[in-house]
Amino acid sequence: MSTEMNQAVQGRLIGRNQIEDLVLVPLYALVAALFLGALVMIATGVDLSTIGQSFIALVRGSVGSLNALSETLTAAAPLVLAGLGLALGFRAGLFNIGAEGQVIMGGLAAVVAGVAMADMPAVIALPAAIIAGALAGAFYAGIAGWLRAATGAHEVISTIMLNLISYRLLDYLLRTPLIQKEGRADPISKSIPEAAELPRLLTFIDPNLRLHAGVFLMLAMVVVAYWLLFRSKMGFEFRASGENAIAARFAGINAGLTIVLAMAVAGALAGLAGANQVLGVLGRATPGFSAGIGFDAIAVALLGRSHPVGVLFAGVLFGALEAGGRQMQVDAGVSIDLIGIIQALIIVFIAAPLLVKAIFPWGFRRTRSKEEEV
Amino acid sequence: MQVELKNITKRFGSVVANKGVNLTIRPGEVLGLLGENGAGKSTLMNVLCGLYSPTEGEIVVDGTPVRFDGPGDAIRAGIGMVHQHFMLIPVFTVAENVVLGVEPVGRFDHLDLEKARAQVRRLSEEYGLAVDADALVETLPVGVQQRVEIIKVLFREADVLILDEPTAVLTPQEVDEFFQIVRSLCDAGKAIVFITHKLNEILEISDRISVIRRGEIVGSGDPKKLTRPDLAEMMVGHPVDFNVERAPFDPGEVILDVSDLTVLHDDGAVAVDHLSLQIRSGEVVGIAGVQGNGQSALIETLAGLRPPAGGKVLFEGADITTASPRARHRMGIAHIPEDRQAAGLIGSFTVAENMVLDSYYSARFSNRGSIDWGRVNAAATTATQDYDVRTPSIHATAGHLSGGNQQKLIVARELSRDTRLVIAGQPTRGLDVGSIAYIHARLMAARDEGDGILIVSSELDEILSVSDRILVMFKGRIVAEYEPNKAPVDKGTIGLAMAGAAP
Numbered sequence: 001m002s003t004e005m006n007q008a009v010q011g012r013l014i015g016r017n018q019i020e021d022l023v024l025v026p027l028y029a030l031v032a033a034l035f036l037g038a039l040v041m042i043a044t045g046v047d048l049s050t051i052g053q054s055f056i057a058l059v060r061g062s063v064g065s066l067n068a069l070s071e072t073l074t075a076a077a078p079l080v081l082a083g084l085g086l087a088l089g090f091r092a093g094l095f096n097i098g099a100e101g102q103v104i105m106g107g108l109a110a111v112v113a114g115v116a117m118a119d120m121p122a123v124i125a126l127p128a129a130i131i132a133g134a135l136a137g138a139f140y141a142g143i144a145g146w147l148r149a150a151t152g153a154h155e156v157i158s159t160i161m162l163n164l165i166s167y168r169l170l171d172y173l174l175r176t177p178l179i180q181k182e183g184r185a186d187p188i189s190k191s192i193p194e195a196a197e198l199p200r201l202l203t204f205i206d207p208n209l210r211l212h213a214g215v216f217l218m219l220a221m222v223v224v225a226y227w228l229l230f231r232s233k234m235g236f237e238f239r240a241s242g243e244n245a246i247a248a249r250f251a252g253i254n255a256g257l258t259i260v261l262a263m264a265v266a267g268a269l270a271g272l273a274g275a276n277q278v279l280g281v282l283g284r285a286t287p288g289f290s291a292g293i294g295f296d297a298i299a300v301a302l303l304g305r306s307h308p309v310g311v312l313f314a315g316v317l318f319g320a321l322e323a324g325g326r327q328m329q330v331d332a333g334v335s336i337d338l339i340g341i342i343q344a345l346i347i348v349f350i351a352a353p354l355l356v357k358a359i360f361p362w363g364f365r366r367t368r369s370k371e372e373e374v
Numbered sequence: 375m376q377v378e379l380k381n382i383t384k385r386f387g388s389v390v391a392n393k394g395v396n397l398t399i400r401p402g403e404v405l406g407l408l409g410e411n412g413a414g415k416s417t418l419m420n421v422l423c424g425l426y427s428p429t430e431g432e433i434v435v436d437g438t439p440v441r442f443d444g445p446g447d448a449i450r451a452g453i454g455m456v457h458q459h460f461m462l463i464p465v466f467t468v469a470e471n472v473v474l475g476v477e478p479v480g481r482f483d484h485l486d487l488e489k490a491r492a493q494v495r496r497l498s499e500e501y502g503l504a505v506d507a508d509a510l511v512e513t514l515p516v517g518v519q520q521r522v523e524i525i526k527v528l529f530r531e532a533d534v535l536i537l538d539e540p541t542a543v544l545t546p547q548e549v550d551e552f553f554q555i556v557r558s559l560c561d562a563g564k565a566i567v568f569i570t571h572k573l574n575e576i577l578e579i580s581d582r583i584s585v586i587r588r589g590e591i592v593g594s595g596d597p598k599k600l601t602r603p604d605l606a607e608m609m610v611g612h613p614v615d616f617n618v619e620r621a622p623f624d625p626g627e628v629i630l631d632v633s634d635l636t637v638l639h640d641d642g643a644v645a646v647d648h649l650s651l652q653i654r655s656g657e658v659v660g661i662a663g664v665q666g667n668g669q670s671a672l673i674e675t676l677a678g679l680r681p682p683a684g685g686k687v688l689f690e691g692a693d694i695t696t697a698s699p700r701a702r703h704r705m706g707i708a709h710i711p712e713d714r715q716a717a718g719l720i721g722s723f724t725v726a727e728n729m730v731l732d733s734y735y736s737a738r739f740s741n742r743g744s745i746d747w748g749r750v751n752a753a754a755t756t757a758t759q760d761y762d763v764r765t766p767s768i769h770a771t772a773g774h775l776s777g778g779n780q781q782k783l784i785v786a787r788e789l790s791r792d793t794r795l796v797i798a799g800q801p802t803r804g805l806d807v808g809s810i811a812y813i814h815a816r817l818m819a820a821r822d823e824g825d826g827i828l829i830v831s832s833e834l835d836e837i838l839s840v841s842d843r844i845l846v847m848f849k850g851r852i853v854a855e856y857e858p859n860k861a862p863v864d865k866g867t868i869g870l871a872m873a874g875a876a877p
Contacts, residue, residue, distance in 0.1 A: 232744055
């Protein structure tokens with residue numbers, strides 16, 4: 001084995017433990033969750049053939065056709081974007097519950113910027129709307145970061161409160177003349193002009209395929225997040241503060257600044273998720289347009305073990321469950337709530353890797369006993 | 375009661391912690407168990423007191439093989455352990471702490487504290503422990519708290535007492551008193567196992583000594599016939615040089631000038647009280663003192679981690695009273711934190727990452743916001759070799775290294791650059807003899823190159839062996855100063871100053 005290979009295998013990024021953590025545990029968790037999901041269906045009186053049918057529909061609706069793949073990726077993009085932000089925050093030791101509010105603020109800002117840029121060419125309007133979304137998310141999350149750094153207010157509490165504020169703020173702003181669609185009495189924003197839309201990618205095959213350029217934004221951000229976390233100075237500071245805040249402070253890392261920056265970066269990514277939704281899928285902002293993306297993204301970040309590549313896979317998995325779940329409802333008449341149950345079960349199993357290892361012992365290296373003081 | 379450990383082997387997975395250990399513990403005798411950290415002392419004693427069951431071998435009490443399924447079994451068999459870290463509830467009285475878990479109860483489950491108090495008094499008198507049964511534990515000095523732990527074990531009618539590193543927290547005077555207590559316990563027919571890595575103490579108190587290395591008993595003997603170098607060699611496996619090599623004392627200009635410094639604890643209590651000191655180039659200043667007399671706050675303030683409430687700190691003439699930790703680091707101030715696990719390194723980071731923990735941002739390792747891991751790895755490889763950090767790879771996580779190697783990693787990080795002042799808090803606490811000698815040699819090399827060195831240690835032997843000037847800190851003040859170069863310093867005198875007696 002060459003030296004570089006050796007180092008790569010021993011290194012922290014793709015070591016044996018990471019494979020177990022990032023691949024085996026989630027895979028087994030999915031299997032266990034699907035099995036328990038089937039039991040739930042039996043318990044609620046669904047007969048076996050319908051259960052079989054619904055699982056077939058789940059696969060068909062998520063990966064069974066070009067349209068299914070398009071739907072899976074369309075659903076995955078905002079989850080991955082917001083999930084990356086949360087993952088960065090987790091790495092810095094910040095438990096940010098506020099992605100939902102940051103998605104809303106990012107989406108709103110993208111609408112405002114997009115509408116304002118209606119007469120501009122797309123090369124200006126689209127980036128401007130995207131950047132506006134990121135900045136708004138960063139600013140909104142930065143408030144919670146600043147509160148933590150300056151006053152010690154815990155980010156879990158402050159981000160939950162900021163979420164609540166964002167719902168009402170959205171309702172209010174959707175009725176202001178700047179944002180509300182002309183001639184409408186209900187809260188709905190102006191439509192995104194074509195110049196600021198994330199272009200659809202597959203309409204040349206079938207005009208109904210919804211996959212849009214946000215998928216490139218998603219992939220680019222996975223790379224950026226990876227670089228930020230493992231290659232940049234800032235990411236080193238995030239990780240050091242998250243792993244051992246005292247040692248980071250002793251090493252001269254400015255704790256307050258790190259908290260504000262980490263929150264802002266997390267918010268920017270959540271803001272991008274919001275912008276992705278209004279510019280690529282919805283075409284406008286409406287009450288509740290965030291649709292719980294910010295909360296599902298917490299699960300995605302945890303499932304992805306706060307690793308950018310893991311978040312990508314977790315986001316795609318959740319996107320597939322969402323797209324497949326809709327098909328399940330159509331084909332087998334099984335409630336879409338079942339998908340929520342399966343998602344929740346996956347998280348429960350992920351949170352208990354020892355349980356997963358006990359049920360599925362295959363593929364894990366024999367665990368070493370605790371290296372206690374001998 | 376005589377206890378025999380017969381052929382005890384304890385494995386954790388593939389790791390062998392103890393291998394074929396035979397040991398006899400006799401009543402009325404102090405058995406000294408000597409070994410480095412990680413040699414297997416604690417595992418062996420945890421087997422004896424029922425926390426672990428042995429993989430092979432047996433424990434024989436008065437000729438009968440026994441099996442302990444938990445600490446409760448061992449206590450019932452008469453084996454009790456006094457842990458290094460006390461397990462007392464500060465807001466309870468001595469009597470309440472002693473009976474905790476085995477409370478004497480009267481009718482209707484009524485707690486009979488009067489009975490507990492009487493028993494504590496009786497035990498205290500019987501063994502000369504001098505403990506007030508009604509005192510709140512939090513108001514007692516550490517030495518007395520330790521006696522409360524001993525009473526706890528005696529109250530549970532133990533005949534075998536295991537004392538795990540009992541002197542680590544005591545002043546020299548308290549150690550003397552403690553040894554008297556150990557002897558009175560012995561005279562009363564108790565069997566004592568005294569665990570330590572301190573050579574002087576084991577020679578003084580033991581009737582027999584067994585040395586453990588890498589899980590095996592490598593030697594036993596009579597303390598009257600053994601010397602420190604003999605024991606050190608058995609413990610480490612090779613001869614150890616106790617002399618710290620250094621150039622003749624020739625201090626230069628003042629590097630650090632602290633005047634009238636006052637520092638508060640987080641709760642507002644005064645930690646450092648109008649303290650002044652100077653450190654010159656080429657000088658090792660040792661601060662002796664019992665832990666908790668403001669040394670930690672002093673170090674944190676000098677490292678820029680705690681803002682002072684008053685006073686001034688000058689470094690090479692520049693006022694650094696309010697400078698940030700990073701600014702001080704850039705000026706050439708190195709800081710070896712007291713608590714290496716919590717503050718010195720990040721256990722889940724690799725050796726390489728820890729090696730640049732405070733310099734990753736410098737032009738040497740970073741370029742336009744991006745860290746050059748090639749250069750980091752190269753520097754880490756060199757530093758681990760230069761400072762003898764034994765690690766399977768620079769990509770191994772630091773948390774898996776032994777304490778000695780973790781400390782060498784921190785020393786390597788702090789000293790492998792241009793330094794002018796080294797602030798070292800408890801630089802060798804809990805380390806093995808070999809690592810201690812190595813770290814002292816490194817600090818002396820820095821001194822000989824003209825750095826000023828400040829060492830804070832609660833181990834008086836360490837202060838005496840490395841310092842050019844000794845300051846004794848008590849309740850936030852410097853209460854005594856000694857210059858071993860001018861006049862020989864008596865350990866007892868320093869001990870008295872550490873305990874607060876006016877010199």
